[in-house]
Amino acid sequence: MRDTAVMRDPDTDSRADTGPSDDTPGDCPRPDGRLLRGEATRERVLDAAERLFSAEGVDAVSIRQIAAAAGVTLGVVGFHGGSKTELIRTVLSRRVEALNIARRDRLARVMAGPAPKLDDLVEAYILPYLEYASHDDPQWGAYARLIARIVADDRWYKNVGELYDPMAREYLDAMQQVCPEADRDALVTALTLTVASMLSLVASRARIAGLTGHAGGNAMDHRDTLVSFCVNGMTAIASRKGGPQDGP
């Protein structure tokens, strides 16, 4: 059994607090082409990190593995990615904007319609993720699986939650608008369950394959099942009147 060194606590990364991104080279590529050379390397590093983090888990991947997968030397990963915590943030930040834009566009289109329905909101939240997860560029698939890992792990999520929570809040507001009677906390819980279902479809291939007995295709094959499951679950929660139904 091989062993490797792995960061234990993402909170105690002193380098992560030295500034927004000014210390990370290659962030603001100038038109003179001076940084273009490094920019390509940087992408290779981030791609490799994305692939490995999603496949093995953040804690199980070493900087050296990333360097090898990217075809660069060890120091280059640090040069372009900073510390390991910074690297994870950078990998996630790189694509979050595209996903958020797709979701925001879809949300706006639904809310601009004549009679926005909860079903449409659930679809608008789920489908962009599912589409990106099945994107032609396999890096998007890796990114989608990486999100699933991060969200399921409080320890990492609190480091990157602010990348995704604002979008979730926009959807919650819209849902509340469509279902004014619904209890806000129940909506939060229901959206969390929706997200968990959505992510599990992309991340937990092994379990589904093991139970069906056959491998199954990509996540898109279960698209309708997922949407139907979440829409009906969410509708059930939202149609209950406000106030605490649960617990003591």
Add this chain to the structure above:
Amino acid sequence: MRDTAVMRDPDTDSRADTGPSDDTPGDCPRPDGRLLRGEATRERVLDAAERLFSAEGVDAVSIRQIAAAAGVTLGVVGFHGGSKTELIRTVLSRRVEALNIARRDRLARVMAGPAPKLDDLVEAYILPYLEYASHDDPQWGAYARLIARIVADDRWYKNVGELYDPMAREYLDAMQQVCPEADRDALVTALTLTVASMLSLVASRARIAGLTGHAGGNAMDHRDTLVSFCVNGMTAIASRKGGPQDGP
């Protein structure tokens, strides 16, 4: 930032293939009391591993941390737990029987009734887990969160899936019996989504807390929301006729 050495690939654990459990001392405590002394230590080690694995993730916890938390020396962990892969299996196996029995009892009770409903089956699957997750003994809570980590990670799940899949199959058979028209693969997917929702409620406290704005109590507080969400989602899937509904 601290770093530690961590197993990279649970598959390449040569010690895991040396036999069922004959090489692990303390497995078959004799009535003569000879092994009782070690048995207590063994429990402390497994408890500590359970707590740390569930809180930090398997890959992020070192044997040394476990030893320290258990109040034993390094070698004792190896003595009672074997290799790290064996230790994880042992930690999971220790409690799985109790959980499976609770589920099987409840399943039998539902199916023995006059008119078994899908709702009851979903409840019978979910509630035992939720009850154990909120058990007075906090180790059960740790175990519940550890399951969530393992199931979400294909890399680990394929090592321990056989502990949980047979029970899932029993439920799938029962569901098929109650809903003969339902498509089997869709049922599998729906059960997977149910499990993902169930686990997320126990594991992803940070996200719910961040979105509601307040900490919230334990998972039991969201019990009714979870059951309602999953029952309605599952019913929607099961009531669709058999054959592939989803995309190509």
Add this chain to the structure above:
DNA sequence: TGACAATTTATACGTACGTTCAGATAGTTT
């Protein structure tokens, strides 16, 4: 062309890891 800055290489440092094991300790049996 030569100065300059961005990038890359190669190497090193200190630390922590998983695993192993010879020997000490403490119950049990003879």
Add this chain to the structure above:
DNA sequence: AAACTATCTGAACGTACGTATAAATTGTCA
């Protein structure tokens, strides 16, 4: 009491880790 075995200790081994940095390289512009 002596032999025996399960349990535990303490230390070591070899490996890998994250990070840092001096020197080499590469492309750009004066």
